[in-house]
Amino acid sequence: MPELPEVEVLRRTIEANVVGDTVEAVSVWERRLRERVDAATLRRRLAGRRVLEARRRAKYLLLHVEAGSTLVVHLGMSGRLTLAPADAAREPHEHAALLLASGRKLRFRDPRRFGALFALPTASLATDRHFARLGVEPLGPDFSGDTLAAAARRRASSVKAMLMDATVVVGVGNIYASEALHRAGIHPLRSVSRISLERFGRLADTIVAVLGEAVTQGGTTLNDFADALGEAGDFQVSLAVYDREGEPCLRCGAGIRRLRQLGRSTYYCPRCQV
DNA sequence: CGTAGACCCTGCGCGC
DNA sequence: TGCGCGCAGGGTCTAC
Numbered sequence A: 001m002p003e004l005p006e007v008e009v010l011r012r013t014i015e016a017n018v019v020g021d022t023v024e025a026v027s028v029w030e031r032r033l034r035e036r037v038d039a040a041t042l043r044r045r046l047a048g049r050r051v052l053e054a055r056r057r058a059k060y061l062l063l064h065v066e067a068g069s070t071l072v073v074h075l076g077m078s079g080r081l082t083l084a085p086a087d088a089a090r091e092p093h094e095h096a097a098l099l100l101a102s103g104r105k106l107r108f109r110d111p112r113r114f115g116a117l118f119a120l121p122t123a124s125l126a127t128d129r130h131f132a133r134l135g136v137e138p139l140g141p142d143f144s145g146d147t148l149a150a151a152a153r154r155r156a157s158s159v160k161a162m163l164m165d166a167t168v169v170v171g172v173g174n175i176y177a178s179e180a181l182h183r184a185g186i187h188p189l190r191s192v193s194r195i196s197l198e199r200f201g202r203l204a205d206t207i208v209a210v211l212g213e214a215v216t217q218g219g220t221t222l223n224d225f226a227d228a229l230g231e232a233g234d235f236q237v238s239l240a241v242y243d244r245e246g247e248p249c250l251r252c253g254a255g256i257r258r259l260r261q262l263g264r265s266t267y268y269c270p271r272c273q274v
Numbered sequence B: 001c002g003t004a005g006a007c008c009c010t011g012c013g014c015g016c
Numbered sequence C: 001t002g003c004g005c006g007c008a009g010g011g012t013c014t015a016c
Helices: A004-017 A039-046 A145-152 A159-163 A174-184 A197-216
Strands: A023-028 A051-057 A060-065 A069-074 A080-085 A094-100 A104-109 A116-121 A257-261 A264-268
Touching: A004 A051, A004 A060, A004 A080, A004 A197, A023 A039, A039 A069, A039 A116, A145 A159, A145 A197, A159 A174, A174 A197, A174 A264
Parallel strands: none
Antiparallel strands: A023 A094, A051 A060, A060 A069, A069 A116, A080 A104, A094 A104, A257 A264
16 A cells, blocks of 8 residues: 555654654554564553654654654555544454553554564664665655666666665655656666666656655555545546556557566556657 | 565455 | 456565
């Protein structure tokens, strides 16, 4: 479900609605997520502590709490993190919840269980194995065409595969990779060794623009994405190619095509992407 | 080393 | 209507 924009939208609603509240208790009903949930560590690091800030790294949501601990949430493909009254009945696939002093709970639901939920010392975030090898934040100050060009020198893959490689640039998933390449007019199968520095510059600018617009529009809700208050996003109506196989390209009218890369669908316009 | 593919899991929409 | 198939926003591990 979530790529960078969706996690960022979630982060903002968590920041506005949860920061300042205190975690009273942690409930865990299903430990079998992408990694086994360690309920004892979650309780030890979170219970009784106030939430200080909500941050994001790549597609991970980070809730810093008092006394130097951080809750890490990853939504995988189908995860949701939403607020509800503390006494609300457990929903299907609600695997865990944080009980808050305000009388609400922050519930974690994830039907496919590709998500992750763990807590660790805030000071060890940078060296933790989940984060140590992550690449550049595309909406941060260090991202540019040079980032992509430098990575391209070390590899011989297609440009779409490189955009989705989190050791190069984080947060760009299957939807936004297709969208950015379409807007930049670059064919998804093009080898990164045959893209000029100028073209990488335009591609980087396009990635920043697409992700930024998606954040502004509340993210993309294809099926089930929602922010912490349950609000759906609006960017799906702005998608130019994703999930539009056979429909006309909004720029040139040619039929949008789909192909398979790395086991994922890629959507592109065969006429205006070269 | 870099890369492509398999795999984890549940639910949904489609064609028959 | 019911059933089987393919597909789904991610990340990690393995075999080359």
